[in-house]
Each structure stands twice: as C-alpha cells, then as structure tokens.
Amino acid sequence: MRVEYINPFVEAAFNVLKEVLNADVRRGELYLKSTTMPVLGVAALVGLAGDVEGRVLFDMSKDTALAVASAMNGEQLPSLDELGKATITELANMITAQAVTKLHDLGFKFDLTPPALFTGENMEISDHEVEALIVPMEVPQGKIEINVAIRERA
C-alpha cells in the first residue's frame, strides 16, 4: 500500500473517534495482513474507486458497536437496532470521507461508495492479491480495527 495513503486514514480515524466519542483514543501498532481474516462481528465496509481500487473495513465486536452507537446517540440503546446500525454506518462514512478529503488535498482522487454494514457470527473476509493495512484503535468502548486494502490501478 502506497505510503502516502497511510497517514490520512490513521489521522482521520483518530480525529473522528475522539470527536464523536469525546474520550481517550489510543492507536495500536500498524501492521500488514494478507489472505483471509476473521471479522469480529460487526463490519462496516466502504468501497473506494478512482485512481485506486480497494475498500476500507471497520471491524468491531457487537458489544463495542452497541456501546459506540449508544455513546454517539447520547442514550443507552437496548440492542443494535436500525438506529444503532445507521450510527455505525455513519461513523464509517465520516472517517473514510475525512481521509479521502485529506488525500484529495495531496493530489489523489478517490471516490467512495455508500457504506454497507455486515453483522453476523464467524464471518471471514478475503481479498484477492492485496494485503491490508490494519490500524487498531482502542476506545473506552472496546477495540475498533480499521482495515484498509487499496491498490493502484495497474
């Protein structure tokens, strides 16, 4: 993954999470991962197109998703209902949009697809021929893994 893409995603994730949760956010060590990987339980996916092809995946456990959605709405949600899901989707949208804006300022042109939300148990995600950059974020509600897989259009 191109070096210039890394920072915008890390910064955007950090800023947005800090702002919407109004809490301490800690970033873990970045690393690379290839092949199939398990999904924790709730995954919001935003596709990228333009100069590049790829996607960004926001991965967290169901409990974390519920706690994050509750914190963002300012009330305790009973379960991950329509409102909760819409909140997580919006969070994914905000982070990706901010990252893409930063990248645009650097001269890279990306388009976004609307986010899609997946929930379920024992899910896996596979990417063909592309490795993913993992940005682990620790928030008081739990762990959110941001999984960025982008490659240049050959």
Next chain:
Amino acid sequence: MTGNEGPSVVGTAERKDRIDAINFKMVTFSLSGKDYGIDIMNVKEIAKAGKFTFVPNAAPFLRGVYNLRGDIIPVIDLRVFFHLPAEKKDEDALESTLILRIGDHIFGVVVDNIDKVVGISSAAIQPPHPIFGDINIKYISGVVENQGRLYIILDVVRIFSPKEEEKPRVVAETAALSAPIVIAEPSEAYDRGSSATSELDFIKETLFALKRFGATELNDGWLNARFAEWKSMKKGSDLQLRNIDDAEQFLEGFFSPYTATFWSDEYAASVQSILPDFSSKTIQAWNPGCGKGHETFSFACVLKNRYPDVRIKIWANDNDLLSISSAPNMVFDLEDVPDYCREYMSKGKNGYGFNAAIRDAITFEYHDVLNANPFPELDLVLARDLLSFLSPSDQSRVFGDFSDKMKSRGLVILGKNEKLTDETDWKSIGNDEVSAFIRA
C-alpha cells in the same frame, strides 16, 4: 569416550562381549524437559540444597556458594549456563543439586530433576550431532539410548576444567582456553572434515536464529569463504557465535556496498554499465526492501541516465513502516548527494529534494514481500541483500515471484555476495561489485 576408538583394534567376538557389558554408569537428570547424563565417576554425591550465598560480580550462571559440611563450594546453575528456561523457585526452596568432583575441585550443579543411575556399555555411546541444538556441541561427549530414552552425556571435565577460576570474567574466553586441553588431535582427515561441516552448520543455524540470515545456495559461496576466514581469525578456537554481536561481526562483510546511503559515482557507473538495452517504451522495476529509499533514488537516477527517452516506473517497498514513511519526502544537503543525482534535484522549502520527474517514477509502498505481490510485468528487479534474510522456503517463494513477474529478457540485481546457481535459466552479467543475472 573410549568406546569410539575400539572397533578397529578389537576383534568381532570380543566386541560383541563388550556391547553387552555395562562399563559406563551415568547419573541422569533433566534440563528443560530433555534427558542428560554425567559420568558417575565425576559425581561425588547428589543433594537437595538451597540458600546459596550470592556472590557479587560473578557470572550470571553462578548461583552462589554453598556450605557442604564445612567445605565452601561454588554452585552453578546449568540451565542458566546453557541458556535454557528455568522455573523460578522461592528463595528458600531446595534445588536438585549434583555435587561433582573434577580433579581437585568440587562443584555444585543445579538441574531441574535428578532421575537415576543408568548403566550402559560405553560402546553404545555415539558421537554428538549438531542437531542437539540447545547445548553447544563442544560440551557434549556423546549421546546414548537406553530403554527408549535418549540421553545426552555432558562432558563435565570440559565444562568445569581447571581454568574455572577465569570463567566468571569472560565466558567465551574460558571455553577457548579450556578447549585445547581436552580436544584430542583428530587423527584422520575424515574427522577433521566432518567436524568443520558441523561447525559451519551450527553457525548457519545461529545466524538464522539471531539475524534471520537464511543460508542457502544463494549465499553459500560467500558463507564458505567467510567461514574459512573466520576460522583463521579465531585461530581454530571458539568458532561459535554466542550472541548478536558475534553474528553481526560474522556478517560484517556480507552487505552490498552503499547500503542505506546513496550509491557513489563509481558504483552507479558500474550498475549502469551492466544494464541491457530494452526495446519497450516503459521500463517497470521492482525494488523490494528499499528501506529509507536511498537505494531507490540512486537506482532511479541511474535508470534516467541510461534510458533518457523511456518512461520509468519503480515500485519500491519495505515492511518497516518507519523507514518507508519518510522515503517519499526526504530532503538532503546538496553536498551529500552524488554528482549523477544532482541534475534531478530541486530546491524546496526545507532543502533539496528530488524533482517531480524522479518522484513520479517511484511509488513507495508499505508492503511485505511475503504477502501477495501484485505487480505488473517487470523488466528489472533490484533486491540487494533481501533474499538472504528470509527463511530458505520464503527465499524460494519470493524468488519464484521475481521470475513469475519478470519479462523474458529481465534483469535481477542481487546483493554483492548473492549468486544464482541455476545457470541454465539465469546468466550472470555482473562484475566484481554488482551481482546481476539476466534471464536466458
């Protein structure tokens, strides 16, 4: 050890008798789950001992001194001595201790568990093999199987030779000093050869463990030459690499010139001289393991000089996030930049950087070559000293990727001391400084 000399002089009938006779007894014990033995003639007694008195400034394997019915004896922890994991016990807990008598000296030795006394025939003892990697081979006098268990017999005379007093100062030195006392002159050429091979094998294993240096055909030539040099440097005494400093010293001469800095004018010229003509209008190159990018920038300038009218595209990557992150926007002092690069520099806010033509030619990526390598067809691969630092199986996998992506007349540039041995597919076109191979 006497059993090894026997067979040639003793007749078959006598030999058969000897195999059945028990003429060697050893006390067996365990260290981190493996079985070991010590010649019973060296063992004075066994004891449960504890409350050793700590001795300041002594080597870490010296647990302290112990009062054995009025005699003060040093107590050595064999697990620490051999760098094996030891279970931490309470201060007051009693440890299984063997009391050894070697010459006039008495020592205590702490082990995990003392097992029993096993009697065997000394003819059944087999010479040690480097595969028993936990313990340096020079401290093993042999291995023997008894009732389904394999015992490694320690050469305590060699471990606790009379030079013991000097041990606390420098471990390596003592081993070197004690070695000449016990090593018998190898009488046959065969012995000499096999022990050299196992020494080298051992070094190879250590290099991989300490520095992830994978010894294969690729670097065999250098390794053999370096081993010979190492031997004469160490004068045949302690050859093994004990720690990361030793390993680094051993590998000192391996690296290609101008690693992690700009290539000098001469080196750049010698790379340029071997670059073949390409007919296509674009040249695609891959530079895995580019570090901070000095190598990639040098290479880009060389390519621009060699092929002025061709579009150049270099994919440069590294799995070290810190190094690679700084690569795209590096700034330099003009005097640090060699002549052949200067025409591609432009002045920015903070200093000189490479101009857009060079920067656009290079894509720096945070990428691990062991993951999928989705690159287009390549004309050039620049991978100096990269493959050697992968495990042997990863080496062949990554090199497989090189050749899969490579066009038919493609060129691979490897580290100075890395050579491809497959001469039917890859023809060497390098020189003394540059190791380069073109696809035949």
